[in-house]
Amino acid sequence: xxxxxxxxxxxxxxxxxxxxxxxxxxxxxxxxxxxxxxxxxxxxxxxxxxxxxxxxxxxxxxxxxxxxxxxxxxxxxxxxxxxxxxxxxxxxxxxxxxxxxxxxxxxxxxxxxxxxxxxxxxxxxxxxxxxxxxxxxxxxxxxxxxxxxxxxxxxxxxxxxxxxxxxxxxxxx
Amino acid sequence: xxxxxxxxxxxxxxxxxxxxxxxxxxxxxxxxxxxxxxxxxxxxxxxxxxxxxxxxxxxxxxxxxxxxxxxxxxxxxxxxxxxxxxxxxxxxxxxxxxxxxxxxxxxxxxxxxxxxxxxxxxxxxxxxxxxxxxxxxxxxxxxxxxxxxxxxxxxxxxxxxxxxxxxxxxxxxxxxxxxxxxxxxxxxxxxxxxxxxxxxxxxxxxxxxxxxxxxxxxxxxxxxxxxxxxxxxxxxxxxxxxxxxxxxxxxxxxxxxxxxxxxxxxxxxxxxxxxxxxxxxxxxxxxxxxxxxxxxxxxxxxxxxxxxxxxxxxxxxxxxxxxxxxxxxxxxxxxxxxxxxxxxxxxxxxxxxxxxxxxxxxxxxxxxxxxxxxxxxxxxxxxxxxxxxxxxxxxxxxxxxxxxxxxxxxxxxxxxxxxxxxxxxxxxxxxxxxxxxxxxxxxxxxxxxxxxxxxxxxxxxxxxxxxxxxxxxxxxxxxxxxxxxxxxxxxxxxxxxxxxxxxxxxxxxxxxxxxxxxxxxxxxxxxxxxxxxxxxxxxxxxxxxxxxxxxxxxxxxxxxxxxxxxxxxxxxxxxxxxxxxxxxxxxxxxxxxxxxxxxxxxxxxxxxxxxxxxxxxxxxxxxxxxxxxxxxxxxxxxxxxxxxxxxxxxxxxxxxxxxxxxxxxxxxxxxxxxxxxxxxxxxxxxxxxxxxxxxxxxxxxxxxxxxxxxxxxxxxxxxxxxxxxxxxxxxxxxxxxxxxxxxxxxxxxxxxxxxxxxxxxxxxxx
Numbered sequence: 001x002x003x004x005x006x007x008x009x010x011x012x013x014x015x016x017x018x019x020x021x022x023x024x025x026x027x028x029x030x031x032x033x034x035x036x037x038x039x040x041x042x043x044x045x046x047x048x049x050x051x052x053x054x055x056x057x058x059x060x061x062x063x064x065x066x067x068x069x070x071x072x073x074x075x076x077x078x079x080x081x082x083x084x085x086x087x088x089x090x091x092x093x094x095x096x097x098x099x100x101x102x103x104x105x106x107x108x109x110x111x112x113x114x115x116x117x118x119x120x121x122x123x124x125x126x127x128x129x130x131x132x133x134x135x136x137x138x139x140x141x142x143x144x145x146x147x148x149x150x151x152x153x154x155x156x157x158x159x160x161x162x163x164x165x166x167x168x169x170x171x172x173x
Numbered sequence: 174x175x176x177x178x179x180x181x182x183x184x185x186x187x188x189x190x191x192x193x194x195x196x197x198x199x200x201x202x203x204x205x206x207x208x209x210x211x212x213x214x215x216x217x218x219x220x221x222x223x224x225x226x227x228x229x230x231x232x233x234x235x236x237x238x239x240x241x242x243x244x245x246x247x248x249x250x251x252x253x254x255x256x257x258x259x260x261x262x263x264x265x266x267x268x269x270x271x272x273x274x275x276x277x278x279x280x281x282x283x284x285x286x287x288x289x290x291x292x293x294x295x296x297x298x299x300x301x302x303x304x305x306x307x308x309x310x311x312x313x314x315x316x317x318x319x320x321x322x323x324x325x326x327x328x329x330x331x332x333x334x335x336x337x338x339x340x341x342x343x344x345x346x347x348x349x350x351x352x353x354x355x356x357x358x359x360x361x362x363x364x365x366x367x368x369x370x371x372x373x374x375x376x377x378x379x380x381x382x383x384x385x386x387x388x389x390x391x392x393x394x395x396x397x398x399x400x401x402x403x404x405x406x407x408x409x410x411x412x413x414x415x416x417x418x419x420x421x422x423x424x425x426x427x428x429x430x431x432x433x434x435x436x437x438x439x440x441x442x443x444x445x446x447x448x449x450x451x452x453x454x455x456x457x458x459x460x461x462x463x464x465x466x467x468x469x470x471x472x473x474x475x476x477x478x479x480x481x482x483x484x485x486x487x488x489x490x491x492x493x494x495x496x497x498x499x500x501x502x503x504x505x506x507x508x509x510x511x512x513x514x515x516x517x518x519x520x521x522x523x524x525x526x527x528x529x530x531x532x533x534x535x536x537x538x539x540x541x542x543x544x545x546x547x548x549x550x551x552x553x554x555x556x557x558x559x560x561x562x563x564x565x566x567x568x569x570x571x572x573x574x575x576x577x578x579x580x581x582x583x584x585x586x587x588x589x590x591x592x593x594x595x596x597x598x599x600x601x602x603x604x605x606x607x608x609x610x611x612x613x614x615x616x617x618x619x620x621x622x623x624x625x626x627x628x629x630x631x632x633x634x635x636x637x638x639x640x641x642x643x644x645x646x647x648x649x650x651x652x653x654x655x656x657x658x659x660x661x662x663x664x665x666x667x668x669x670x671x672x673x674x675x676x677x678x679x680x681x682x683x684x685x686x687x688x689x690x691x692x693x694x695x696x697x698x699x700x701x702x703x704x705x706x707x708x709x710x711x712x713x714x715x716x717x718x719x720x721x722x723x724x725x726x727x728x729x730x731x732x733x734x735x736x737x738x739x740x741x742x743x744x745x746x747x748x749x750x751x752x753x754x755x756x757x758x759x760x761x762x763x764x765x766x767x768x769x770x771x772x773x774x775x776x777x778x779x780x781x782x783x784x785x786x787x788x789x790x791x792x793x794x795x796x797x798x799x800x801x802x803x804x805x806x807x808x809x810x811x812x813x814x815x816x817x818x819x820x821x822x823x824x825x826x827x828x829x830x831x832x833x834x835x836x837x838x839x840x841x842x843x844x845x846x847x848x849x850x851x852x853x854x855x856x857x858x859x860x861x862x863x864x865x866x867x868x869x870x871x872x873x874x875x876x877x878x879x880x881x882x883x884x885x886x887x888x889x890x891x892x893x894x895x896x897x898x899x900x901x902x903x904x905x906x907x908x909x910x911x912x913x914x915x916x917x918x919x920x921x922x923x924x925x926x927x928x929x930x931x932x933x934x935x936x937x938x939x
Contacts, residue, residue, distance in 0.1 A: 064275030065386040082383045095308075096276045096383040119275045 038158045041127045045159075046110045048128040049103055051146045052121065054093050059147070060122035063098040067114035067123055075107035076114060093120075101146060105131050106139040130154050178244040183251060195237040195248065196224050204250045207259065207288050209266075209372045210325035211238035214430075214576065215334055221325050222262045223288065226250045234258055256292075263292045266323045269304045269348070270373070277321065279374035282387040282421070285323060304348060309912045311341070312359035313898040314439055315368060316379040319351040328352060328367035328376055335432060337560075337571045337594065338882070341367050352376070358908035362882050363435040364564065369420060370431055380439050380898050381417040385409070390416060393783035394425045394839050396770045398499065398763040398892070399436040401682045402543070402565035403772025404429035405839045406437060408764055408783040415442040415764050415783055426840040428543050428776065434564035435886055435902070436893060442764065444895035445787070449746050451759035452788040460735075464757060469789065469799075476717075476756050477803035479739045480516070483715045489517040493705045493713045496523035496695040497720025498684035501768025501780055503817040504793035505686070505693040506825075507808070508719055511797050512698075515806040520713060521698035522705060523690040524722050526683045530696050531656040535663035535850045540775040541648045541677030542844060543569050549677070550645035552581045553636070555662065556606040557652025557681040558589045561885035563773065566650065566679065567591060580643075582636055584609045588879045597635060601626035602873045607658040608866045613637060614661045614668055615859050625869045640669045650679040655865065657858040667852040680773055689771030692827055692845065702726045710736030717800075719743045719760070719793050721750035721891070743793055746891055760793045761786040767814035768794075769836065776842035777831065 032039055041047070052060045063080035081099035083090040091097050115124050128151065133139055144150050175190040182204050189198050197213070199206045209221035217239050225234040229247040234255065237248075249255070267289065274280040306319040324343065329352065332341045340361030344353045352375060354360075368376045390409030397404040405427020409417045418441040419425075420433045444450075454472035455464035467475070483491055494512035496505040505523065512521040546552065546569040560567030573579035574594040583595040586603045599609060605626045612622035612633045619637075623630045640647065647669075651662055666676035682688065690696060703726050705713055715738055727733075727749055734740055734753040742754040751757050765786040771777045786792065791799075798812055810816045815833045822831045827845040836843055887902040894900065 062276045063383065064280065065389060066275065069386070069388055080383045080385065094276050 035156045038156050039129075040160050041129070041157050042160050045127055045129075046112050046125040048105070048126050048131060048141070048151070049114070049146055050124050050126040050148045050151060051101060051143065052124065052148050056087075057149065058087070058090070059092040059097055060120050061098045061101065062092060062094045062096050062120055062122070063101075064119060066117040066119060070113040070117035072111060072113060073107045073109050075104040077102040077104070098143070101143045102140055103146065104140050106136060126151065126153075127157050127159060128154050130156065178242055178246075180242050180244075181247045183249060189242055191243070192241050195226070195228075195235075195240045195242055195246075198242055199226070199237060199248070199250055206237055206250055207292060208238055209284060209288070209323060210327065212327050212330070212370060214572070215327070215330045218326055218330065221266070221323065223259055223292075225255060225258050225262070227252060227255060259292045260294060263289060264294060264298065267293065267297065268299050269320060270323065271303055271320050273321075276383075277318075277374035278377045278381070278383060279371075280386065282423070283374060284372035306351065307913050309357075310379060310909075311354050311357070311376075311912070312361075312363055312379075312906065313901040314363045314365055314379050314435065315359055316377040316382055317352070318375055318377070319353070321373045322352050322375040323373055324350055324352070325372060326352075327370040327372065331366045331370050332361070334572065334575060335366055335568050336362060336364055337575075337590070338362065356908065357912060360882065360906060362560075362564070362886055363439075363902060363906075364433065365435065365438040366432055369433070369438075378417065378439070380443070380896065385411050385416050391783075392424050393764075393781045394427075394779070395763065395781050395783065396685070396772075396778045397433070397437040397441060398685050398770075399440070400434075400563050400565075401680075401684060401687050401773040402429070402563050403685065403770055403774070403776060403778050404433055404437050404565055405778065406433060406441060408442060410764075410783045413446075413784045413787070415445045418442050427778070428772075428774075428842055429565050432565060432568055435883075440893045440896045440899060444745070444892045445762050445764045445784070447746075447895045449895070450762075450787055451744060451746065451757060451790065454759060454789070455757045457755045460755075464754075469791070472756055472758060473796075473799050473803050476739075476741050476758075476800050479755070480715060480717070480741075480800070481804055483738055484516060487714050490520060491712065491714040492516050492518050492520065493700065493708075493716045494518065494521040494698075495702060495705065495716060495718040495720075495722075496521070496690055496693075497718075498523055498525040498682070498687040498690045499720050500686065500690075500793050501763070501766060501814075502686065502689045502693055502771060502777070502821060503768045503814050504719060504766075504797070505690050505695050506821050507794040507797045507817060508717075509693055509695050510808055510820075511717075511801050514808070515801045515804055519699040520705060521695055522700055522702050523695040524702050524718075524720055524726060525687050525690060525696065526723060526725065527653045528656075528696045528701065529659070529680055529682060529687065529691050532654075532659040532663045532678075532680060533691060533847060535660045535853055535855075536678060536847060537664050537850055537852065538666040538676040538678055539849065540773070540844065540847065541646075541650075541679040542774040542776065542842075545646060545677050545774075546570060546648050546650075546679060547573050548577055548646065549573055549579050549648045551639060551643040551647040551674075552579055553584070553640070553647065553649045554582070554591070555584045555609060555649070555651040556654065557585075557650065558587070558591075558880075558885065559650070559681060560590050561880075561883070562652075562683060563681050564886070566681065566773070570594065570650075580639065582639055584636070587876050590879060590882070592879070597632070597639070599626070599628055599632050599636060600875060601628060602869065602871075602875055604873075605866065605869050606652075607654060607862055608869070609633065609636070610654070610658050610661050610665075611859060611862045611866060613640065613665060614855065618859070618863060621863070622866065625866050625871060627871070627873075627875060640665075641671070643669075644673045645675070646677060647674050648677045648679055650681055652681045655862070657861040657865070660853070660858045661855055661862065663850065664853060664855050682773060685772070686770045688773055688775060689769070689777070692771055692825055692847075693821070694825070703730070706730045706733040709733040713737070715739035715741075717741045718750060718754075719797070721748040724749070743796055745790075748891055758796050759788060759790040760796065761790045765790065766792040768792075769818060771845060775827075775844045775847055777828065777836060777845050778839065778842050779833070779836045 068076040079100035177188045178191045206224045208224040210218040219236040219239045224237045226237045227249040228235050308318045311317045333339050338361045392407045406418050407424035420431045453466045456467045457464050496508045574581045580596045582597045584599040586601050592598050608622040608625045612619045740754045741756045742751045743758045743760040764783045768780045769777050822828045889903050
């Protein structure tokens with residue numbers, strides 16, 4: 001192989017590569033300027049869990065432990081309790097409720113098995129994804145962090161609506 | 174050997190014993206047959222219709238739980254027709270059953286749930302509303318959800334046949350039938366066996382309501398720590414907390430089957446993680462001062478120094494070592510070695526209510542296991558009250574009479590509840606049960622004894638005749654007896670010896686390891702517990718107590734403990750004994766240690782560690798061994814429970830050759846080989862007994878009232894008082910105004926004065 005053919009081949013390669021680069025420059029940018037701009041998350045995104053309440057604000061969870069049993073990383077801890085008061089006064093929808101409901105996000109792998117196991121639709125994945133903390137112990141989230149009435153939603157995301165409900169990699173630009 | 178018959182099941186031919194139930198045979202041979210209402214050893218019911226099978230030459234499908242096998246029977250257990258029938262039956266069972274498995278405590282170990290997985294349909298065809306009935310409480314121990322009931326009636330049969338109480342019954346007609354109690358409130362012995370056998374979530378443990386799910390609990394098979402029957406139970410622990418006790422046959426299969434009493438089932442675990450448990454070792458540096466928390470090193474060093482000093486000054490006999498019939502064999506044996514080898518004192522004993530030494534020394538026949546009682550032909554019970562103090566023995570006697578047709582002779586001064594099962598009840602004057610023994614052992618004393626007991630001579634003659642004409646197994650059970658009477662009862666088999674019968678003994682001591690503490694040799698020390706307390710400050714300068722003295726020991730001797738130079742106590746809780754203790758060492762409870770208990774049938778059974786010791790507590794044997802080591806003595810064995818048991822096996826003849834692996838299977842308990850004594854001369858004892866009985870008052874009135882259910886069972890003790898519901902029972906178990914959905918405990922505040930009064934009446938350590 002002569003030195004001339006070397007130069008020709010490498011020049012071809014450079015032109016080929018740069019043609020891609022230059023062709024992209026005038027097109028729309030895909031970089032999300034997070035956190036200045038909110039991230040668009042898909043409707044089925046699995047973020048931090050939410051514990052739901054019914055229309056009267058009663059916790060839906062009946063502490064059946066099925067989520068804890070389904071959890072492959074063993075990160076859910078529940079203490080069930082008996083609340084014999086009438087429906088209007090009590091905390092949950094049933095007289096059995098979770099006095100303690102902890103999820104250890106140091107262990108959680110966001111597989112969604114807990115959501116599938118839940119017979120009461122009490123737990124779902126929310127969209128909060130900003131879970132980093134300065135102290136590892138803070139990864140343990142309690143009911144105060146997880147209840148839908150108490151969980152603070154991050155302003156840094158927006159959920160994709162149906163008309164734009166497609167992942168970016170398939171999006172026609 | 175029974176006659177064998179040929180049965181064909183699913184094309185395979187088996188030879189089985191004639192007269193067995195088809196369902197048992199099918200299951201034994203590996204052909205699964207589902208059922209709800211069938212329960213071995215209970216009356217047949219055939220109401221759930223799940224066990225339907227096709228038997229050739231019979232017109233319809235037959236319930237295999239009511240059919241006995243006959244020669245040439247051809248059975249099909251699997252076919253399209255049977256599957257259709259079973260699916261249909263299950264659909265009917267589920268017609269009214271709510272689908273609330275997530276909130277039901279039985280979810281995960283529910284037989285209905287399991288069989289629904291096998292035989293249920295994917296879709297429910299009934300669209301009508303279910304027959305709603307609210308949840309309620311039947312007692313502080315039993316929660317009830319009538320809607321979940323499938324009317325298998327296991328609970329009513331268990332209540333009737335095992336407990337003889339008929340407290341729980343089916344009421345109403347047709348679809349409105351529910352399981353309930355008379356007056357909707359259970360005033361029974363609260364054994365909770367109805368909860369255990371319930372195949373659905375209809376009857377539930379109210380003390381463990383909504384606490385955990387069964388698959389979360391780590392189960393450990395252990396031995397009960399209350400009475401001397403030694404029931405096998407499964408402790409369910411979650412993390413480092415014991416949450417419940419069950420005897421379900423899927424978890425544990427011991428001498429008791431699924432039977433447990435109110436203490437075993439509900440009070441076995443609440444004390445383990447109770448907040449009143451002693452947390453650290455504590456030292457009282459100055460008499461009358463406060464107990465100050467210390468480290469283990471400080472406490473052990475303190476005890477060792479003080480013991481050595483007292484041994485130096487007053488001699489080894491000034492130190493008394495006290496074991497406890499609550500502790501494991503290993504702990505008591507270590508205490509004995511500590512007393513003999515390290516201290517060198519003869520003053521050792523255990524805090525048992527009474528000693529069985531005279532009985533075991535003269536025992537003329539082996540001990541009866543609970544199975545022996547169930548299949549005995551004649552049972553003689555002298556004194557005692559097994560249905561309150563040894564409930565498993567009570568149940569076995571009841572079943573022996575009811576289901577086995579045994580002849581049960583009861584000699585007692587109190588018309589106890591077992592009376593109704595007795596073929597003969599010899600109702601004697603209070604405190605003269607031993608006169609009956611005198612009359613049984615000595616034909617010349619019959620008239621004298623009958624006069625003292627206030628019974629007809631013919632009644633005694635009838636008992637004598639029953640014993641001398643009995644065939645098969647004769648079980649002699651007895652409660653607390655004087656030493657002379659114990660020797661006489663131990664020699665009865667020689668008096669009535671004959672080829673046609675075999676005698677077995679069943680002593681009824683009060684504590685879980687009363688027999689074990691005797692076997693270890695602690696009961697044969699030079700002093701009894703009361704003598705030791707009397708000698709406190711005089712002959713005995715220091716006491717090393719594992720456990721606590723009973724109230725009956727301390728009664729009238731309250732000051733004795735304060736006279737000691739040194740009192741070391743190993744305990745779980747603060748008791749009357751720790752009040753004067755110079756050093757208190759926190760001990761581990763039965764759920765936190767490995768070891769063995771020996772029950773009243775002489776069966777040595779394992780106690781297994783369910784959770785690590787709570788707080789800073791340590792196993793009793795380890796504390797004793799540490800003190801011994803600090804005093805410069807080693808036992809020459811490695812420090813583990815199994816090593817100590819090996820030492821026991823080497824030194825206690827009855828336990829020879831035993832090892833932990835041999836005790837592994839709780840369904841085949843090992844009976845230790847107590848030595849059978851030769852025939853002895855008992856004329857001296859007869860004279861002693863005659864002299865004692867001669868003092869009995871011939872005009873004393875008989876006790877005609879049957880004691881109420883639970884008068885012993887519901888007594889509050891150091892352990893049982895840790896369960897709030899027990900206070901409710903001890904206060905008379907009144908029916909609350911509202912039994913629906915909220916625990917009676919929430920509704921009623923028990924009068925504090927009444928509680929205190931009951932507590933004082935109760936024996937400590939019960």
